[in-house]
Amino acid sequence: MDYKTIRITREDGYAVVVLNRPHEMNALSREMKTELVDCFSVLETDDAVRAVILTGGDYFFSAGMDLKEMAALGDEEIDDYFGLIASYLQKIFAFRKPVIAAVGGIALGGGFNLATVCDLIVASESAIFGHPELKFGLNPLFNPINRLVGTAKAKEITMLGEPIGAMEALRIGLVNKVAPPDRFMEEARVMARELAARPPRAVEAVKRISEVAPFLDKSSALGYEFEMSALLYSRAERKECMRRFLEELKQKKKK
Numbered sequence: 001m002d003y004k005t006i007r008i009t010r011e012d013g014y015a016v017v018v019l020n021r022p023h024e025m026n027a028l029s030r031e032m033k034t035e036l037v038d039c040f041s042v043l044e045t046d047d048a049v050r051a052v053i054l055t056g057g058d059y060f061f062s063a064g065m066d067l068k069e070m071a072a073l074g075d076e077e078i079d080d081y082f083g084l085i086a087s088y089l090q091k092i093f094a095f096r097k098p099v100i101a102a103v104g105g106i107a108l109g110g111g112f113n114l115a116t117v118c119d120l121i122v123a124s125e126s127a128i129f130g131h132p133e134l135k136f137g138l139n140p141l142f143n144p145i146n147r148l149v150g151t152a153k154a155k156e157i158t159m160l161g162e163p164i165g166a167m168e169a170l171r172i173g174l175v176n177k178v179a180p181p182d183r184f185m186e187e188a189r190v191m192a193r194e195l196a197a198r199p200p201r202a203v204e205a206v207k208r209i210s211e212v213a214p215f216l217d218k219s220s221a222l223g224y225e226f227e228m229s230a231l232l233y234s235r236a237e238r239k240e241c242m243r244r245f246l247e248e249l250k251q252k253k254k255k
Helices: 028-045 067-071 075-093 112-117 143-149 152-162 166-171 184-197 198-217 218-233 236-255
Strands: 006-010 014-019 051-053 058-063 099-102 105-106 120-124 128-130 177-179
Touching: 006 028, 014 028, 014 058, 014 128, 014 184, 028 075, 051 184, 058 112, 075 112, 105 112, 112 128, 112 143, 112 236, 120 166, 120 184, 152 166, 177 184, 198 218
Parallel strands: 014 051, 051 099, 058 105, 099 120, 105 128, 120 177
Antiparallel strands: 006 014
């Protein structure tokens, strides 16, 4: 995969996707969004890739949308432009495999949105999140934040646009883990390796459950989870995993 605005490396069981417009602080251009759609489409069909880390590097995740590009938009281009934004965010949000955002430095506006459509977020202690869109007369995406931190806090974040440091992001449940600047990528890699070692169909099922169950009533949510459990139980993947676990347990008892 040869791209101009992103880089992809493949590790044992997972891939690392790096936003690569350093001189523009990884501002999200049309080309970058198009390449992300293509990249995640390819990775989704690659059985050797069981998880993905999405990062912008050590100093910034993404400064947001490319404002120069947006300012130059003609009225006839607006629908297609925002359609592309919806398309690339939906591609990552609906990706069948777990996606970990590894955030170093700033994640503002569209960059913040990009992080919040991932499944897990590992932040450097230097990370700063923020939604300054209202200052430009634009709509910050409310729903991805609301799903993570709840309505009251999501209103505060999107309406006031105050920057959020890494430790505050951890406190309010916006991110999953915070690590020193020289360790946050390794923490993301540890997560990716753990996920890659899990049965892939079971991981996919848990991801699907996490997106569906919160919108159901308690009885329907419980029924949905048991339906998924029964489906997973019938798979050969589950049988092999249980066989290995019982064999390992037997070996430990012999020692």
